[in-house]
Amino acid sequence: AQRVTQPEKLLSVFKGAPVELKCNYSYSGSPELFWYVQYSRQRLQLLLRHISRESIKGFTADLNKGETSFHLKKPFAQEEDSAMYYCALRGMDSNYQLIWGAGTKLIIKP
């Protein structure tokens, strides 16, 4: 079955602490993995994708095919990182349809 799992509904860390939002997936094929973010009162937007291998706003995510994971990491959390984070998967031949995780609410405490 095709599935994206984000085991944590809520993650709360102090400002300056490292952050890791977990994402595991199940997909028979070659997936593209994405992280989307939704800040308060804003629309859902792309944070990063595994193909680009970029660091966006200090966040990175590495696709681990052996562990079927795509965890999102940031070494030093900032208060403005507080948001909902969604991991999503798209198959290479999926007609652009995304499979979504349930989302993790990240709260950065001052």
Added chain:
Amino acid sequence: SAVISQKPSRDICQRGTSLTIQCQVDSQVTMMFWYRQQPGQSLTLIATANQGSEATYESGFVIDKFPISRPNLTFSTLTVSNMSPEDSSIYLCSVPAVDTAFFGQGTRLTVV
């Protein structure tokens, strides 16, 4: 990129009535997706709307309940028909792109 204007942003509706949600895109797009996001849950794809053809519905969603129109390449509507409290949710339209997807602001629907 694509900018999507979705409205209404929120509504409170009586059970048994219908609500039509509109999405306007600032460029021509072939494909549009409609999602539902129930409280505390992930996004669930309702249907794919292509211009010039009938929408393709996902398992668990039917045209009679969620009729979709796609009259041109920049506009689509989703109607939630004969609403019940279980339809209370956020509804989102989305436009896919090669390397991402763009989203409307969402419509927060409460059925009372």
